Amino acid sequence: VLALFTDGIVKARGRDVDEGIADLCGALDASAGSLQKACDEVVSLCAQGCADDDAALLLVRVHAFPVDSVATWDVASDPAEVAKVRALVREKLEDWGLHEATFVSELVVSELVTNAIRHGRPPVSLRLLRDVDRTLICEISDGRHTSPHLRNAGEEDEGGRGLFLVAQLTTMWGTRYDRQGKTIWAEIGLGQDVPLDLFPEP
Template identity: 90%
Template sequence: MVREKLEDWGLHEAAFVSELVVSELVTNAIRYGRPPVSLRLLRDVDRTLICEISDGGHTSPNLRHAGDEDEGGRGLFLVAQLTAMWGTRYDRQGKTIWAEIGLGQEVPLDVYL
C-alpha cells in the first residue's frame, strides 16, 4: 500500500525507507496497541513524508537499544535512525505515532550493520 501510494506521488526513492518505517510502526501498533489501527501518509511537496499510525491504546512506545542476542527491540531504534523526527500524540481515542521522512535523503550505511 505504501509503495503504491509513493509511486502515485512519483516518490520511488522514498519507498524502501517508508516501507520499513511503516512496517515497524504498524507491527508495534498491532502487538502493543489496541484496535482500531490506521495508517495515514502525508506529503509536504517533495520535502517531507509523514507517516502516521494510530491505534486505540494509550501506552507509550519505548526506544531501546537491543543487545546482540535479543530477537526484538530494534523497531523504534530503526525508526529513529531512518527518520528526521518521530513522536507520539495522544487523544481520547488512543495515540498516533508519527514519523517524518526527509525526501531525497540517503539511508545511513551504519543502519545496515
C-alpha cells in the first residue's frame, strides 16, 4: 500500500512527527484488507490529535503483474507496421481468452501506434497488461516528449478524431513521461459495451 499524505496527517499539537508517522504505519498494518478501514483509522487518529494544518491522505494498493499477463513488442517507425500490431494484439487477446475486448483494443492500439509513428520519435513500443481480468491496459511509448491532445475535428476534417475515439472507448487514458520520452496509456474495461453511435452509418 502506497500512502501519500500532507503533514497535517502526522503533525499535531502535542504529537511529534515521528510519532505521527509511526501511528500512520500502524493503522496501515492493522487494516491490510481494506483501504477504507485504513483511511477511517488514520482520520480518527488525526481527529484525536487536533491537527493545526489541513490533512489529506491518499492510499493506493499496488501489485505486480504476472509474467504471463504482460506482452511487449517493439514497433518499427513505418505506417505499414500498424496492421501487424493489430494482428499481434488480436492473437494475444485470443490467447488470454479476451475475445470481447478485441474490437476496442484493436481500434485503440491502432490509433495510438499510428500517432506514435507519425508524431513521435523512435523507439516505439507497445505493451499490453491484463489486470486480473478487470481491465486491459494498453501502453504505447516513443522517444518524444510532445503530448497529444484532444481536438474538436469538424465534420469535413480528415484527421483529428483518433484521440477522441480513444477517450470514448476507454475507461481512462493519459500520458506519463520519463527521460527517454513518453508513454500514452489507456485502460479498456473488459465486458464493456461499444458505443456504436460513435460510428456513423454508411
